[in-house]
Amino acid sequence: MGNDVVLAADYSTGVLSKDTPTEYERIHLLQDWIDPETREVISKIGVQPGWRCLEIGAGAGSVANWLADECAQGSVTAVDIDARYLNDLNRPNLRVLEGDIGAMSFEPGSFDLIHARLTFCHLPNRNEVLADAVRWLAPGGWLVIGDLFSFPEEFSTYELRRRFLSGMAKLYQAQGSDMAWAPTMPSRMGQEGLRTIGTRMMANNVGDGSAYDRFSLVNTRQHCVYLVERGLLTMEEMDRLVAQLDDPTFLELRTITIYAWGQRP
Structure with missing residues (x-):
C-alpha cells in the first residue's frame, strides 16, 4: 500500500486530529497524567502574578487556565492549531489564538513565560520555532518545554507491539x-x-495502572483504529494489543518525559 494512502497529511488531520471521536477523552486523560508535573516545573521557576504568558499547543486549556489564575494581574495567550476545545475558556486575562505557531509572529520581548508541552516534537519546524520563542521572551523571561522521548519499537519485547509501534513511528514521521x-x-x-x-x-510505564497507563489505553486504541483503517493492522491484532494492556503480567517502559527550561539574560 502506498504512503499516500497509509500516512497522515499533517498533525491537524492525522491520528491526533480533533475530528477523531476519542481525541477529547485522550487529551483530558493526558492532562490528568501530566498536569501535576507541569505545574510543579513551572512553579519552581517562580511564576509572578503580573507575567505575560504564551501557551503553545494549549490543547484543552488546563495549563492556560491555571496560568490565568497564577498570573491574575498579567495575561495568557493560548495558541493551538485547532482551538475548538478552548472555546469555553472565558477569562478576562486570557485570549485564544487558532493557527500554526510556526506561521505566527509576536514582537520581541512580548512574554515573561513561554510554555509548550508535548507540542514541539510534532512541529516540523520545531528548531525555528524555538529560536522564535527565545526572541519573543523579555529579558529575564523563561522558556519551558516538556516533551516525550519515545523508545524505538526494537526496545519492546513483544512482537505485535513492535509492529504497532513501528506503524506509529511511520505516522509521526509522515506528519x-x-x-x-x-x-x-x-x-x-x-x-x-x-x-x-x-x-x-520522568519515566512512563504502560501496564502499571498509573495515570499515564490510563492515558495510554485510549491513546493505543486511537492509534490502532487509524492503523487498521490504513491496512497496517487487522481488527484481531488491534483487539489483542488492547487486551494486552490489561494483562497483569504486562509491563513496558514506553516513554520518558523530559522538561527543559532556560532564562533569557
Missing part, C-alpha cells in the same frame, strides 16, 4: 514529528542564548 528530539532541548536552548538551564525527567 513531521520527531519523538527523539526531546533530549536535544537543553543544548538547543543554550545555543539560542538562554541561561540558567535546567532539566527534569
